[in-house]
Amino acid sequence: MTLLQLNAVGHVYLGRPVLEQVTLQVNQGEMVALVGPSGCGKSTLAQIAAGLIIPRHGQVERGYARCAFVFQEPRLLPWATVEANVALGLSGLPVARSERRARVAAACDRVSLEEGDWQKFPSQLSGGMRQRTALARALVADPDFLYFDEPFTALDAALRRRMQHLVVATASDSGKGGLFITHDIHEALRICHRIAVLDRCGHGILECVAVPETPGHRSEEMIFETARRLISDHPLFAVVEEHDERRLA
Numbered sequence: 235m236t237l238l239q240l241n242a243v244g245h246v247y248l249g250r251p252v253l254e255q256v257t258l259q260v261n262q263g264e265m266v267a268l269v270g271p272s273g274c275g276k277s278t279l280a281q282i283a284a285g286l287i288i289p290r291h292g293q294v295e296r297g298y299a300r301c302a303f304v305f306q307e308p309r310l311l312p313w314a315t316v317e318a319n320v321a322l323g324l325s326g327l328p329v330a331r332s333e334r335r336a337r338v339a340a341a342c343d344r345v346s347l348e349e350g351d352w353q354k355f356p357s358q359l360s361g362g363m364r365q366r367t368a369l370a371r372a373l374v375a376d377p378d379f380l381y382f383d384e385p386f387t388a389l390d391a392a393l394r395r396r397m398q399h400l401v402v403a404t405a406s407d408s409g410k411g412g413l414f415i416t417h418d419i420h421e422a423l424r425i426c427h428r429i430a431v432l433d434r435c436g437h438g439i440l441e442c443v444a445v446p447e448t449p450g451h452r453s454e455e456m457i458f459e460t461a462r463r464l465i466s467d468h469p470l471f472a473v474v475e476e477h478d479e480r481r482l483a
């Protein structure tokens with residue numbers, strides 16, 4: 235079953251085309267990585283897919299019931315506690331007050347936010363805790379499609395790895411699907427079933443590589459060897475990786 239279908243999507247900002255003829259499909263049980271050079275239109279494409287931006291051209295078909303979006307910055311309400319921020323993910327849903335508390339607690343638990351932190355405000359949290367709160371807010375309504383726009387870029391390596399495991403565990407539910415934007419080929423290889431490469435100027439998907447084996451079951455050797463091969467065989471992957479190194483420098 236197809237959860238997301240983008241057909242010849244194109245967009246224009248202030249008269250300048252940023253995306254043209256982008257066609258991409260995400261099936262149930264699949265997490266697809268979207269990579270490409272900086273500024274090629276990845277975030278715009280994800281926001282079009284999620285319905286946050288209306289595209290100038292093309293069609294978007296959504297086969298999922300409910301989605302959530304995790305951005306690079308946590309985007310929490312500064313005047314609301316962790317618990318209240320996570321509960322925002324249930325806004326508009328017919329969930330009883332008692333069940334609401336239980337679901338917020340379960341979502342905080344999944345991202346390892348301890349009970350002693352639930353009444354804290356965002357200014358009292360570390361960067362990693364803020365991003366975990368954002369992830370809990372996304373997971374609390376049990377969406378069947380997840381959008382991630384470079385969600386772990388600001389986290390340290392250990393926390394980043396824990397969050398990657400959490401995404402793999404969440405997406406391993408065969409009813410779900412997702413689109414994961416990253417500049418890190420290793421992250422894409424850890425989390426995703428396929429890697430779609432957007433052209434430098436956003437002119438379509440240039441390459442869509444299926445990654446062997448299942449996320450969560452790939453060895454570190456396999457991930458590093460596959461990344462090395464992709465970067466040496468495909469000039470496109472080298473551009474994505476170079477961008478990441480510049481960012482880290």
Ligand SMILES: Nc1ncnc2c1ncn2[C@@H]1O[C@H](COP(=O)(O)OP(=O)(O)OP(=O)(O)O)[C@@H](O)[C@H]1O
Nearest residue numbers: 247248252270271272273274275276277278279417
């Ligand atoms: N609201 C906007 N108004 C005008 N131009 C925009 C707007 N949002 C994005 N752009 C431009 O559109 C292009 C694509 O931006 P987008 O953020 O989608 O790219 P990206 O591939 O996600 O970039 P990065 O990898 O650096 O996050 C860029 O040139 C950007 O400056």
